[in-house]
Amino acid sequence: MKKWIVVMMIAFFILTTEGCDDWKVSSSLDGDDLGQAGHPARIVVSSNPKELGYQVVVVGAEPEGIAAAVSAARNGLKTVLVDPRDRVGGLYTVGWLNTLDMNYRSKKTREVVNKGIFSEFQRRLGGDVAFNIPTAQRAFEDMLKEAGVKVLLEASDLKPIMEGNNVRGIAFKRKGRAYRALGQVVIDSTQDADIAAMCGAPYKFGREDLGFPGEIGATTLVFSVKNVNWRRVVSYLQSDKNPYSGATDRSAWGYEVMFKAPTKDPHIQIRGLNAGRQKDGTVVINALQIFHLNPLDKEEKREAVERAKAELPGIIEFMRKNAPGFENVELAGVAPELYVRESRHIEGEYTLTAEDVFENRNQGMAVAFGSYPIDLQAREKGQTGSALNGTNPYGIPLGVMVPKKVDGLLVASRSASYDTVAHGSARTVPVGMALGQAAGVAAKLAIEKNVSFRKMAHSYEMIQEIRAILTKQGVDLTPIKVENPEIKSWAYPYIQRLRDKAMLSKEYDNDYRLNEAATTKTFRRMFILINYNSPLKINMHALDGFDLNQPIAGRDYIQILNRILGSDYGDYKELLEEKIIDETTYRQVRKRLEFLTNAEAYALVDGLVRYMEKGKG
Template identity: 70%
Template structure:
C-alpha cells in the first residue's frame, strides 16, 4: 500500500528542487518579478529620471528605476558634465526658477554653478534610497510592452534572465527617448526640420586635468577684458583662444573652456566637440571617444602654452560617456516653440520653468555656437512630456516635445529635473483620478490640480513678469519670422536695438546666422570693403542686394514690383531718412530670405 504522506513529501521536495533549478538557470522566457507590481517604472537613471523616480516614490507610488549602466547619475556621473546650466529669474538675480527636487539637489551639492562628481553620486544614491525607490542597474534589452496603444509593462534582461514588470506608467528618461521610439511614438531627429537631416548639436568628451593654478585661472578670466568670461571658486569660463587648437581629426574641434573644479584639485573641462556622431549608435559613440582621446595630448600642450593657469596641466582622466546634447525630438501633445521662449509664454499653465539662453551649439567643425537671447523666463506645459499615440508614457528628458530652437534652452538638466518631478506628481494624479496623461494635458481643471500639488511640494510656479519692448515695434512680424528660423539674435542683453542706425555689423551678423541655420548661402565677402561700424544707407542696401542676387535693381519701386519688399516696408523706407535703422534692416532681410526661399 502506498504511503500517501511519504509520496507527498517526495513530490514537494522534487518540486522545490525543480523551482530552485529553474530560478538559477538562464532562460529566454519572460517572467514577472516575484511579488512585485510597480505603479511607475522609470527607465534611465539620468538626473531627470532620478527626479522622476524620487517624485513618484515620495507621492506614495511603488516605483522602479532601471538603467543599463552600473551607476546612477548619467550625464553628471558618467558624462562628467559638472557645470550646472542654471535657470535664473532674471539676468540681475541669482534666484533660480527650478526649485522643488532640483533645488533640494542643488543645495546638497553646494549651491554653486559646479559640483564635485563623487559628491553628486552620493547625493543621488541617498535621494533614491531615502525615497524608497527600487533601483536595478546593469540591465539589458529594455523593451516597452504596448497593447492597443497603451503601456502595459517593461521587459528587460538581468544576469541572463528576462523579466517582465507589469505597470501602467512608464517615464522615459533615457538619453535618446529610446522607450518612446520603441513604443511607436512619432519623433523628429536633430535639425531635419531645417533641411539638415542627420545633423545634431555637437557631442562632447569631457576630460579632466591636474596641476592647475586655479587662482591664476580665475584672476586671468576676470581681467581679460571679455565681458563673457569669468570664474569663481568652483567654475571658470573663457579662453576663446582654444578655438585655434590644431586638431587633425576632421570632425573634432576645441571651443572656449567651461571648467569645473573638483575637491581633489583636478579640473573638469567641457570644450572638446565631436561632430557627425550618431547618438543612437553605441559603437559609433565608443569610436568617437577613442578618436577624441588621441587628440588630447596636443590639446593639453596647446593649453599649457596659451591658457594662463594651465602651464603645468596634465591629463587626469576622461569621461566614460559622451555628453550628448541632441538626438530625437518626440512629438507631444504640446510642442514648445521658439516663440514660446521669446514671448515668455505658458506661465499660467506651466508645470516647470526655464530661462536659460537659447544656446545653439555648432553642428559642424568650423562652426561656432550662438546665443539667440539671454536669460528669458518662460513656462513649460505638461503636454511636452505627453507623446502622441501612446498612453501611459511620459518623456522627462531633453528629448521632450521641443522644436529645435526651443531645445537650445529647454534641454538643460535643471529643466529636465523639474519636468521629472512633474512627471512623478502627474503619475499620482492619473492613478487617483483614473485618467490618462493625455486627459490631464487637455484639462484646465486637472492641470490646475497638478500645479497645486507641485507647489505644495516646493515647486515655484508663480508667473515672472518680463518686458518685451520689441512687440510694440512695427517690425515685429519680420523679427518673429527671422528669429523662429534662428536667423536673428538679440544677444545676452535681450535687446535688438531697433532704433539704432544699422551698420555693416548688423548685416554681417544676420547673414552669418542665415548661412549657419538654413540652406541659403549669402556671400559675405560683399561686405569686406566696409568697416563693420559703417552706417548703412538706403542706397547701400540696394547695392548690397544686387551683389547678393547678381541683379541690377535701381530703386525701391523695382524692389516692390519684384517682391523684394512689401508695401509696409516700401512706404516706411520712402518716408525715412537716408540711413537704415536696425528695425528696417531686419524687415528687409526677412523679405530677402522669403524671396530666395520662394524663387
C-alpha cells in the same frame, strides 16, 4: 553529513519557490535580491521572466529620471528605476558634465525658476553651480534611497511591454535573468527617448525642422586635466577684458584662443573652455566638440570617442602654451560617455516652440519653468554656437511629455516635444528635472483618477491640480512678468520669422535695439546665423569695404543685396516690384537716404530670406 543535508534542503527550497511567490509583488521584492541603490544584486539564472509589480516604472537614471522616480515615490507610488549603466546620474556622473545650466528668474537675480527637487539636489551639492562629480552621485543615491525607489542597474535589452497602444511595463535582462517590470505608468527618461521610439511614438530628429535632416548640434567628449594653477586661471579670466569670460573658486569659462587649437580630424574642434574644479584637484573641461555623429549608433559613438581622444595630446600641448594657468597641465582622463545634447524630438500633445520661449508663454498652464538662454550648438567644424537671447522665463505645459499615438507613457528628458530653437533652452538638466518632478505628480493623478495623460494634458482643471500639488511640494509656478517692447514695433512680424528660424539674436541683454542705427555688425550677425542655421548661403564678402561699426545707409543695403544676389537693382521700388520686400517695409525705407535703423534692417533681411527660400536668390 548533516551539514550537506541542510545545504541540499536550502537549495531545494530556493528552486521550488523560484517562479512561484516571487512572480507576485511581495516583500521579497523590497529586499536586496533585486539590488537597492548601492547594493549588489543576487544573481539568479533562469529562462523564465520574473514579473515585478510596480505602479511606476522609470527608465533612465539620468538626473531627469531620478527626479521623476523620487517624485513618484514621494507621492506614494511604488516605483522602480531601471538603467543599463552601473551607476545613477547619467550625464552628470557618466558624461561628466559638472556645471549646472542654471535657469534664473531674470538676469538681475540669482533666484532659480526650478525650485523643488532640482533645488534640493543643488543644496546637497553645496549650492554652487559647479560640483564634484562623486558628490553628485552620492546625492542622487541618497535621494533615491530616502524616497524608497527600487533601483535596478546594469539592465540590458530594454523593451516596452505593449498592449495595443498602451505601455504596460518594461522587459529587460539583468545579471543572467529576464524580468518584466509591470506598471500602471512608464516614464521614459532615457536621453534619446528610446522607449517612446520603440513604442512607435512619432518624432523628428535633430535639426530637421531647420532644414538639416540627420544633423544635430555638437556632441562633446568631456575630459579632465591635472596640475592646473587655478589661482592663475581665476586671476587671468577676471582681468582679460572679455565680457564673456569669468571664473570663481569652482568654475571657469573663457580662453577663446582655444578655437585656434589645430585638430587633424575634419569633424572635431575645441572651443573656449568651460572648466569645473574637482575636490581631487583635477579640472573637468567641457569643450571638445564632435560633429556629424549619429548618437543612436553605438559603434559610431565608440569610434568618435577614439577619434576625439587621438586629438587630445595636441590640444593639451596648445593649452600649455596659450592658456594661462594651464602651463603644466596633463591629461587625467576622459568621460565614460559622450555628452550628447540632441537627438530625437518626440512629437507630443504640445510642442514647445521658439515663440513660446521668446514671448514667455504658457505660464498659467506650466508644470515646469525654463529660462536658460537659447543656445544652439554649432553643427560643423569652424562654427561657433548661436546664442539667440538671454535669461528669459517661460512655462512648459504637461503636453510636451505626452507622446502622440502612445498611452501610459511620459517622456521626461531633453527629447521631449520641443522644436529645435526651443530645445536650445529647454534641453538643460534643471528644466528636465523639473519636468521629472511634474511627471511623478501626473502619474499619481493618472492612477488615482484612472485618466489618460492625453486627456490630462488638455484638461485645465487637472493641470491646475498638478500645479497645486507641485506648489505644496516646494515648486514655484508663479507667473513671471517680462517686458517685450519689440511686440509693439511695426517690424515685429519680421523679427518673429527670423528668430523662429534661428536667424536673429537679441543677445544676452534681450534687446533688439530697434531704433538704433543699423551697422555692418547688425547685418554680419544675421548673415552668420543664416549660414549656420539654414541651408541658405550668404556670401560674407558682400560686406567687404564696410567697417564693422559703420552705420549702413539705405543705398548701402541695396549694394550689399546686389552682391548677394548677383543683381543690379537701383532702388527700393524695384525691390518691391520683385517682391524682395513688401509694402510695409517699402513705406519705411523708401525715403531713407540716411542710416537704416535696426528695425528696418530686420525687415529687409527677412524679405531677402523669403526671396531666397523661394529659390529666386
